Amino acid sequence: MKNILIVYYSRMGHTARIVRRIAEQLEAKGDSVELMPVAEALREGVDWDKHDFVLCGFPVVYGTYHPNVYEFVRNNCTRLDHKPNAMFNVTVVARTPFKATVEGNRYMQNFLNRSPWRPRDLKCFAGKIDYPNLNFFDKKCIQLIMKITNGPTDPSMCIDFTDWDDVKAYADHIHELANQA
Template identity: 30%
Template sequence: MKTLVVYASKYGSTREIAEFIAEKLRHQGMEAEAASVGAAPRARDYDAVVVGSGVYMGHWLREATEFVRQNRAVLADRPVWLFSSGPLHLPAGTESLDDPELQPEEIGELREAVRPRDTRVFFGALDPAQLGFGHRMIRKLPAGRDLLPEGDFRDWDDIAAWADGIARALAVPAA
């Protein structure tokens, strides 16, 4: 069972989550590798695929969405998991990361297209020193800093538990 963990990441925090998931799967005795969508990995060379993206202004990064759209037929034929690395805190009106409000815009379409086993949202990370000009300006808007606080909010236990669930699902042959 060979698993691809493919990601789109602007500043690296989603990449590190993808690498961590691949590492976890390897610890469970599976063959797994993390690759950027930019490296154009071939989904058909893998038995299972995990796709993740950082979230910006409520959307997955375009290249992650395009990866799923372009590989739709291959992915629909394999076990697939989707994750988003997004909120830096729970916005007012939401009680947990399971709140549908926190799912990026395209998740409904992508779920429909590839029927993932699960779709998860993880807390992300923001280092202001890394931000490009446009993103720095957005943080300067009123409320920008409140909505986009500095810090690393990734919950590695939560991510590890999710990866272990993937390993368990892949270890059990489909009926």
């Protein structure tokens, strides 16, 4: 049984949902989990000694990660490096198999190029497009991106591309990593 910290960002709530699902599964396996939005981690700091393993989960919005994400990894690079750790991203491009791989997901590659922290384990999840809950500007932009990439453009649709069985399997994988540490 390990103490696992999950630091995450979520603009529309989907990464938060993935994080909660991972936490549920880890707790079912006997781990103890603390969830911390990245803004809170920046504002209040992390009690690093409390945790055996750190998992970070960050979505991509308009081609990039929230500035808090890079600030967090810059400020805490050494701390992160000294603990067993893992990172996943959430993108809509990962709905296709190649872009769900670390090598094929350009946003993961961008993160690796920009971040001074090199996570020990990487994962790409496909996210969600919730047209009815997007504002006018976001809806138009996402429809345009979807049109270009042959994705769904119907503004009445909410499409969850996340493979939830894979999320559960990933949580089991994180449990294994944390408990062999």
